[in-house]
Amino acid sequence: MTTQTIQESGTAPYIAAVDLGSNSFHMVIARIVKGDIQLLHREKQKVQLAEGLNDELVLSEEAIERGLQVLRQFADTLQPFAPQSVRVIATYTLRRARNSATFLRRAKTLFPFPIEVISGQEEARFIYQGVAHFEHFNGRRLVIDIGGGSTEFAIGEAAQPLRLSSRNMGCVSYGKSHFSQGRISARRFSRAIIQAEQELEPIVSSFKTAGWQQVVGTSGTIKTIRDIITGFGWSNGAIELEQLLKLRDYLVKFDHCQQLDLPGLTEDRKLLLCSGLSILIAAFQMLHIDQLVYIDAALREGVLYEMSDRMQHMDIREQTMQSLVTRYDIDQAQASRVRATAMALFEQVKISWQLDDEDALLLGFAATVFEIGLHINSSGVQKHSAYILQHANLPGFNQEQQNLLACLVRFHRRKIRADEIPYFSLYDIPVVINLLVLLRMAVLLNQKRRDDFLPPLSAQAGVQQLQLQLSPDWLQQQTVLSADLQQEQKLLKKIAFKLEIPALQDLLCQADSGNTTDV
Known part of the structure; x- marks a missing residue:
């Protein structure tokens, strides 16, 4: 079946799942018909990536090139598809290879769809879902x-x-x-x-x-x-x-x-x-x-069914977050406040920062579970929270999404250690920093843990820059918050990010003026 005949076979939404396995690469194209999956086209290419993985877990150049060659072929077949209609899953070999980032970087230049490396448990979940839906x-x-x-x-x-x-x-x-x-x-x-x-x-x-x-x-x-x-x-x-x-x-x-x-x-x-x-x-x-x-039926069928669920706004990641909230007894009222503030700021800066719905979803998830580490200890909560999220089984999240969630939570307060921010293939570093700034501001502004605390917020964004408009009269009454915002400006400056708060600057100028005496 050719791509042309696939595209002409009806008006139902088309989706494709690509499985970058250790032995073979598979591609399945389907359409969603009345909530069900109708398979249209399959391709399979033997690659044997695992054959090129040595004892030091380094993937050979020959294996990398075999994989890239197949991705070139798949890219040609998938050329008419929108990015959100294709999901690409990588399993054991790219999960284990120490130089998997090399493969992913080179793949980006010839394959226009993001490659998600998933955990072993996530792979098992997809396989089970494929079987469960199939029969x-x-x-x-x-x-x-x-x-x-x-x-x-x-x-x-x-x-x-x-x-x-x-x-x-x-x-x-x-x-x-x-x-x-x-x-x-x-x-x-x-x-x-x-x-x-x-x-x-x-x-x-x-x-x-x-x-x-x-x-x-x-x-x-x-x-x-x-x-x-x-x-x-x-x-x-x-x-x-x-x-x-x-x-x-x-x-x-x-x-x-x-x-x-x-x-x-x-x-x-x-x-x-x-x-x-x-x-x-x-x-x-x-x-x-x-x-x-x-x-x-196997992993790729499971991926197709989950794509169908997401298109119908049934995202298993929402269930995963709710499970964490319940299991770790997270303060849901505070999480709601922080999430609401983060989303309010996000809506005002998303165009300037070119953020999308997936970025909003992950920021919301981070705001939901940023205090999960309180289950261990309030001291160093950001480190405890990041550890739990890094090592927990999170159904629906690929490895980079899980790493991003852990990274945002790890640096939601105190110093940002740029050298500890992991390498991301799916996310540009400026996007990671921008999401991190939004989460930090949302947490900081809700430090009183009160529903009636914050006044209306207004924000504007530029490249590595955020301007936050706050009421001068209101801020003048918040001496602790004002000091914390000054500290936040200094911390963000260390990663070359500029946080501007005109009301805070006015207060500082007034204070300097009041301290001046005539000579």
């Missing part, structure tokens, strides 16, 4: 997805995930470490299975306690194993441990993966079969799985 099931189920660099596990009911985990074991990475150059032996299988079992050990108790009535497998690795087993006539479609062990015993008769000629095994899967089978055997044995069925 309804009455009961609790376990979902397993074996990727190139990691394997995701999720337990949930209906559309609600209950347990999420991402383990650092994948068919490409295990292929490199246990079946190097495609060599096969019983000893290699044994080592791979034992290592996978060790990797699974930390989650076994929690997952078995949660329990399930159905086990679902997704991804190309599990599909290939199912196709081989059914091709041999060992199964009618469901996978059981006995069949997996039988396949392992069959494979050890061969010395090399290239010798394999099995039903359902494509050429590009030969080097991944043994490692993927080892991981699946370990999962069956450790979790005591009786039977697994394959479903043709």
Whole structure:
């Protein structure tokens, strides 16, 4: 299906999800029809990014170039799409690579859509959502997805995930470490299975306690194993441990993966079969799985459904924030005051600073949870708050959104340490600074924690500059606030940002005049 025919197939909104996996890059194009997803077009390109990740977690130039080449192709297909209609998700390899920023910077020059690197738990959540929306099931189920660099596990009911985990074991990475150059032996299988079992050990108790009535497998690795087993006539479609062990015993008769000629095994899967089978055997044995069925839905379908929800103003990030508010017993009245002030200032400066709705959303989230660290201690609350947000599982947030949230909260008061502001691929530093200034002003102006405290606010913005208009009579009565605003001017000046408050300047001039005596 060509891009032209996709664009001509109706008037319903078009969306696209791109999955930058460790083994393959996938692209799915769909349209939203009466709230449901109608798939129109799929593309898959083998990249094997994880193959280029060395022991020091540095991605090779060859792997980077392979990935960029595929992004060039995808960019051509997606050329008619608006940026908000495309979501690009990067998983294990770009999550782990120490030089992932290099890949992201170079990708920006040829691929016009932002690339979101997500956490392992977020990856597991998307996979579960893809399965849950693809096929309804009455009961609790376990979902397993074996990727190139990691394997995701999720337990949930209906559309609600209950347990999420991402383990650092994948068919490409295990292929490199246990079946190097495609060599096969019983000893290699044994080592791979034992290592996978060790990797699974930390989650076994929690997952078995949660329990399930159905086990679902997704991804190309599990599909290939199912196709081989059914091709041999060992199964009618469901996978059981006995069949997996039988396949392992069959494979050890061969010395090399290239010798394999099995039903359902494509050429590009030969080097991944043994490692993927080892991981699946370990999962069956450790979790005591009786039977697994394959479903043709995964991360990218989950991304599409969440995009559809956002377009209908159902953003899971709102639920995540409310969950944090409840869990950490945040002072909701104060959070509301700060958020209202931040939003009032945002509306007045957004055009000058070229801020958008997503920036407003993240600023509002930061204002909602800036005091989350009070749960630990009021001293150094900004550091405690940032730590919680940096390390918490935040469904709906990619890694950079989570980092930005933590950064805004970390520097909502006291000194701003520019060298501690992380590198962002999705956000320009001036935008980060501008959002930070708005949050700081909102917190500072609401220090009395009163609903009737603030007068009407007026703000104007320029490049690295904010002018705040306050009533001189009102400010004259707020001696502590006036001193704090003077201090804030000095702190912002250290990061080359100018905060102008004419009413404050007038008060200082009056004070200087009153202190002058005739000689």
